Amino acid sequence: MSLEFEMGPIRPPSEATSILVRVTRNCPWNRCAFCNTYRGQKFSRRSVEEVVRDIDNIRTIADRILDAAGNEAQGLSSRVIAKARGLDITPEEYYRQVLFWLHHGMKSAFLQDANSLILPAEDLAKILRHLLHCFPELVRITSYARAKTVSKKSLEDMKLLREAGLSRLHFGMESGCDEVLDLVDKGVTAAEHIDAGRKAMEAGFDLSEYYMPGLGGKALWEQNARESARVINAVSPTFVRIRSTVPLPGTPLGEMMAKGEWQPLTEEEKVRELRLFIDSLEGITSRIVSDHIMNLLEDVEGTMPAEKEKMLGVIDRFLAMPHDDKEIFIIGRRIGHFRTLDDFHPDGELAAVRKKLIDAFGSIDAGMLEVLRNYI
Numbered sequence: 001m002s003l004e005f006e007m008g009p010i011r012p013p014s015e016a017t018s019i020l021v022r023v024t025r026n027c028p029w030n031r032c033a034f035c036n037t038y039r040g041q042k043f044s045r046r047s048v049e050e051v052v053r054d055i056d057n058i059r060t061i062a063d064r065i066l067d068a069a070g071n072e073a074q075g076l077s078s079r080v081i082a083k084a085r086g087l088d089i090t091p092e093e094y095y096r097q098v099l100f101w102l103h104h105g106m107k108s109a110f111l112q113d114a115n116s117l118i119l120p121a122e123d124l125a126k127i128l129r130h131l132l133h134c135f136p137e138l139v140r141i142t143s144y145a146r147a148k149t150v151s152k153k154s155l156e157d158m159k160l161l162r163e164a165g166l167s168r169l170h171f172g173m174e175s176g177c178d179e180v181l182d183l184v185d186k187g188v189t190a191a192e193h194i195d196a197g198r199k200a201m202e203a204g205f206d207l208s209e210y211y212m213p214g215l216g217g218k219a220l221w222e223q224n225a226r227e228s229a230r231v232i233n234a235v236s237p238t239f240v241r242i243r244s245t246v247p248l249p250g251t252p253l254g255e256m257m258a259k260g261e262w263q264p265l266t267e268e269e270k271v272r273e274l275r276l277f278i279d280s281l282e283g284i285t286s287r288i289v290s291d292h293i294m295n296l297l298e299d300v301e302g303t304m305p306a307e308k309e310k311m312l313g314v315i316d317r318f319l320a321m322p323h324d325d326k327e328i329f330i331i332g333r334r335i336g337h338f339r340t341l342d343d344f345h346p347d348g349e350l351a352a353v354r355k356k357l358i359d360a361f362g363s364i365d366a367g368m369l370e371v372l373r374n375y376i
Helices: 048-068 078-085 092-103 121-134 147-152 155-164 178-183 190-202 217-235 252-258 267-279 308-320 323-334 348-361 364-375
Strands: 019-022 108-112 140-145 168-174 206-211 239-242 287-289
Touching (some): 019 048, 048 078, 147 190, 168 190, 168 217, 190 206, 190 217, 206 217, 267 308, 323 348, 323 364, 348 364
Parallel strands (some): 019 108, 140 168
């Protein structure tokens, strides 16, 4: 009998060391103009019995690895995996997933795919209780969730899920501007974002809200910044995670750009929008996190309100750079030469790359847009 367990396509960067437990398949909305993760895929709910069986399989694999390693899962050892598998027909990749998780302490689990909370609260609670029964060492269980879904749930249901062990939620707010939300067919309003966010916080969850500088394009960038800050101010989530907009080929947003119906911001313009957003944040204690390669300034991070000026200072340092230095930093950041603004230094090789990009694409922003589209 195989011990395979289902795994979906994505998880947040902050869940890199989590075990993945697939509760639903794909996305029930799947119409956001900027997203191609689940494009063309049918949404379905997995039964409680299916998910419980996956959890049991993970537990069995973990026990076999621990026995083979003498209760010390040291690194990704092929020898340990071979000993643990024995004659098991389960593909090696499943053992590697569990061994990686064991190596990082078995502290966190992530429920996939895009909206686990669409399950009835009692069904999801059964899954959570079984997960904690099998792995009592878990200190965090996290899930993506649509604000629209949470806004329809009762506070009692949200508290039930929190008590059952779900501790962190990730909401794809993207924007708090109704005009932008309509533009990208998000299927939710700013008011629903606020209601869902407040409900999650009141129920005791750690809450991550995602904000996308540039999503409104050139026409709506100011509204995108100010209205998104208004929603965040109303919720005061635990985290605000920055995800700069990149229009991908094959998405409705990419098609809108090709038709001239939506104009992307330049790298510098997205930074200016981010500055307006952060400057508009007031009366909250959220931590701002820039944890993705799509973001130009990874070092714009800090806890409100104490580190607001520090974050604005990083942005202002970039904006004050000479034009050529800005473009060299942009190139260096995108190809992995620089990670933060503090890493910047004049570089002859990057200056040569800059010239080639301008010759090939007409501008650094056009070249970097192509780099990011291919990266994602």
